[in-house]
Amino acid sequence: MPLDNQSLAHEYRTNGYLSPVSFLSEGEAAGHRKRMEVAEKEIGSLHYRSKAHTFLTSAWELASMRQVLDLVEKMIGPNILLFNATYIIKEPNSLSHVSWHQDLTYWGLSHDDQVSMWMALSPATQESGCMRMVPGSHEGGRQKHEVAPDETNVLLQGQTVKAVDEETAILCPLKPGEATFHHGWTLHASMPNKSNDRRIGLNVQYLATHVRQTKHKNDTAILVRGQDKFNHFSRDVPAKSDLEPKAMKRQEELEKLYNETAGNS
Ligand SMILES: O=C(O)CCC(=O)C(=O)O
Numbered sequence: 001m002p003l004d005n006q007s008l009a010h011e012y013r014t015n016g017y018l019s020p021v022s023f024l025s026e027g028e029a030a031g032h033r034k035r036m037e038v039a040e041k042e043i044g045s046l047h048y049r050s051k052a053h054t055f056l057t058s059a060w061e062l063a064s065m066r067q068v069l070d071l072v073e074k075m076i077g078p079n080i081l082l083f084n085a086t087y088i089i090k091e092p093n094s095l096s097h098v099s100w101h102q103d104l105t106y107w108g109l110s111h112d113d114q115v116s117m118w119m120a121l122s123p124a125t126q127e128s129g130c131m132r133m134v135p136g137s138h139e140g141g142r143q144k145h146e147v148a149p150d151e152t153n154v155l156l157q158g159q160t161v162k163a164v165d166e167e168t169a170i171l172c173p174l175k176p177g178e179a180t181f182h183h184g185w186t187l188h189a190s191m192p193n194k195s196n197d198r199r200i201g202l203n204v205q206y207l208a209t210h211v212r213q214t215k216h217k218n219d220t221a222i223l224v225r226g227q228d229k230f231n232h233f234s235r236d237v238p239a240k241s242d243l244e245p246k247a248m249k250r251q252e253e254l255e256k257l258y259n260e261t262a263g264n265s
Contacts, residue, residue, distance in 0.1 A: 005070055013075070015135040016182065019131075020178040021071065022179075023178070025177055026176045035057070036087060049087070049251070050084055050258040051084060051255070053238060054236050054238065054247050055251050057241065059239070064224050068204075069224060072115060076207070077208050079210075080226060081211070081224065082205075083114075083221045084205045086202075086204075088203050090199040092196045092198060093196065094192060095192050101159050108216075108261050109184075110212045115182070115205075118174075118179060118182070118203045119179040120174035120176050122176055125195065127195045128197065129191045131172045132191075133182060133188045134168050138184075141185060143161045146162060156263045169187075209223070209226070210230050212230070213261070215261050222235060237250075
């Protein structure tokens with residue numbers, strides 16, 4: 001019998017991550033993949049474009065799914081902001097990888113009441129470079145990152161925690177439609193895609209409403225559950241249709257802002 005959300009959230013809090021949780025059938029995931037790949041035919045690769053939920057209805061539907069928010073609520077509380085949604089795509093047989101890092105070191109956020117969901121839209125396997133997590137690493141707080149520019153590293157600054165004992169890392173393979181959750185202090189990484197298919201994940205960040213941006217006052221988010229009595233963020237607008245020109249123009253500005261924020265730790 002599948003575990004209830006309370007037990008899943010307990011596992012997440014203990015280990016700093018949770019994997020796998022199934023939200024979609026493989027057929028439903030294939031439908032979402034198709035919708036994003038149709039958009040890619042229009043505008044090119046969607047890899048690492050910020051705020052995908054503001055210009056693609058599929059990303060908005062996945063990021064605001066009731067079942068996902070029911071679980072996120074047990075992790076960070078009832079008042080939830082959707083901060084970002086980004087496809088992370090490794091092309092077939094590519095060197096693209098992600099070095100060991102902690103997300104919260106470069107987002108400029110005031111508190112760590114935050115969780116990331118990573119939902120697979122294609123098979124995420126050892127061969128295709130699924131995520132690896134170090135259980136319990138969220139308990140140690142911020143670790144030293146070295147900046148090591150590397151074109152094959154997905155991370156903007158190639159930021160890397162060097163002293164990770166690889167033996168302690170757990171592989172998190174996912175079928176399409178399954179997701180992992182990880183905390184912003186959890187050490188995680190992923191290897192290159194050696195498979196013949198694209199490895200596609202939608203990476204979504206949720207914040208509790210009291211969290212604020214410390215680097216500037218222009219950051220944006222969407223309230224997806226509960227109430228926001230803090231109003232630390234201006235409001236993003238969810239996509240109502242795909243690739244709407246006004247939404248695309250706004251996304252360009254938001255992406256620039258994200259790169260400035262996350263590119264200066
Ligand atoms: O997509 C990957 O392989 C890594 C994703 C990641 O670093 C993250 O979700 O924070």
